Amino acid sequence: MKKFNQFLSYGRQSIDEDDIQVVIETLRSPFLTQGPKIKQFEQVIADYVGAQYAVAFCNGTAALHAACYAAGIGVGDEVITSPITFAASANCVRYMGGTVVFADIDESTYNINPEEIRKKITPNTKAIIPIDFTGQPADMDAIMDIAHKHNLVVIEDGAHSLGANYKGKKVGTLAHMTMFSFHPVKPITTAEGGIIVTNNEEYYRKLQLFRSHGIEQTDFSVMQGGWYYEMTDLGYNYRMTDLQAALGLSQMAKIDTFIKKRREIAAFYTEAFQNIEGIIVPQQLEGTNSGWHLYMLQLEGISRKFVFEQMRYLNIGVHVHYIPVYWHPYYRKLGYERGLCPNAEKWYEKALTLPIHPNMTVEELSIIVSNIKELLK
Numbered sequence: 001m002k003k004f005n006q007f008l009s010y011g012r013q014s015i016d017e018d019d020i021q022v023v024i025e026t027l028r029s030p031f032l033t034q035g036p037k038i039k040q041f042e043q044v045i046a047d048y049v050g051a052q053y054a055v056a057f058c059n060g061t062a063a064l065h066a067a068c069y070a071a072g073i074g075v076g077d078e079v080i081t082s083p084i085t086f087a088a089s090a091n092c093v094r095y096m097g098g099t100v101v102f103a104d105i106d107e108s109t110y111n112i113n114p115e116e117i118r119k120k121i122t123p124n125t126k127a128i129i130p131i132d133f134t135g136q137p138a139d140m141d142a143i144m145d146i147a148h149k150h151n152l153v154v155i156e157d158g159a160h161s162l163g164a165n166y167k168g169k170k171v172g173t174l175a176h177m178t179m180f181s182f183h184p185v186k187p188i189t190t191a192e193g194g195i196i197v198t199n200n201e202e203y204y205r206k207l208q209l210f211r212s213h214g215i216e217q218t219d220f221s222v223m224q225g226g227w228y229y230e231m232t233d234l235g236y237n238y239r240m241t242d243l244q245a246a247l248g249l250s251q252m253a254k255i256d257t258f259i260k261k262r263r264e265i266a267a268f269y270t271e272a273f274q275n276i277e278g279i280i281v282p283q284q285l286e287g288t289n290s291g292w293h294l295y296m297l298q299l300e301g302i303s304r305k306f307v308f309e310q311m312r313y314l315n316i317g318v319h320v321h322y323i324p325v326y327w328h329p330y331y332r333k334l335g336y337e338r339g340l341c342p343n344a345e346k347w348y349e350k351a352l353t354l355p356i357h358p359n360m361t362v363e364e365l366s367i368i369v370s371n372i373k374e375l376l377k
């Protein structure tokens with residue numbers, strides 16, 4: 001087996017000299033934050049996904065929090081989400097005092113199963129937060145059907161899926177609001193950062209309000225004078241800086257190249273592993289084209305822990321995404337118990353994330369593949 005000299009992470013940013021230059025230029029400009037770059041970045045993202053409005057935030061978690069605020073989620077409201085996600089998809093409901101309801105995943109896509117959502121709907125259900133897990137869009141037609149029937153708001157957690165396609169469309173207008181994250185491992189980066197895109201003007205207004213202390217210019221403040229503003233609700237300082245937005249603009253010029261590269265890597269892995277005993281390769285739902293934020297195998301008949309530890313010893317940054325959210329002590333204390341979502345738990349025991357990011361070389365990929373095959377013997 002072959003060991004890498006340097007640790008190869010499962011995901012990482014791709015930053016070129018031109019990315020560095022735009023950030024330096026912004027540092028020399030009059031605005032470090034709340035300048036023109038934010039609006040430009042919002043416009044570029046909105047145009048890219050075909051949405052009317054975009055509101056940028058300091059990170060994706062803050063963006064999800066704001067979306068829950070805009071959706072009017074509060075104490076007593078139930079919000080249905082998947083247990084196979086990063087904790088933030090559920091935590092945002094808790095920030096608003098709402099109750100998280102976990103619905104089990106589909107065995108073949110690892111995304112939330114619409115049939116399981118249906119079973120969890122009660123008169124208190126207010127919203128659904130599907131995750132485009134690994135970059136593969138959730139079954140959004142089925143989810144939106146359920147939402148229309150029960151008058152629910154859908155906030156799509158697209159942290160993994162900027163640039164992914166669903167039935168000929170880019171992710172971003174399938175739900176009422178869609179969140180993208182710009183953490184360094186995500187499809188593009190602003191270091192930290194997130195955004196909500198929507199076609200709903202009322203959500204747009206509320207998202208902006210929440211991002212900046214609940215302060216706005218009202219008719220009353222205009223009457224009072226140019227200095228006057230009103231704080232009409234309790235908001236936060238969740239703003240993105242112009243430095244981040246400048247980096248985001250530069251990164252967006254390369255998104256299609258990044259996604260193309262990720263799709264090539266995924267195809268390479270699938271080709272290498274699809275007929276290997278003990279390995280299940282990821283499947284795509286008909287009509288979707290994943291952005292491949294993550295590439296995940298399921299291992300059968302071999303200890304996942306053994307493979308994980310051996311690969312880590314070889315400096316290969318395999319990982320596991322994710323521990324079912326309700327297994328965490330915080331959620332256990334709220335009363336969630338093991339066994340709640342059997343498919344998710346079964347899947348979690350077998351799952352292994354392989355490195356995937358735009359700058360990986362064919363040589364690196366070949367070493368990863370041959371090491372895994374060797375370990376399975």
Ligand SMILES: *Cc1c(COP(=O)(O)O)cnc(C)c1O
Nearest residue numbers: 059060061086088159181183193
């Ligand atoms: C990364 C991520 C988030 C949160 O985004 P941050 O920008 O890191 O706050 C939310 N949901 C999922 C599924 C994520 O992977």
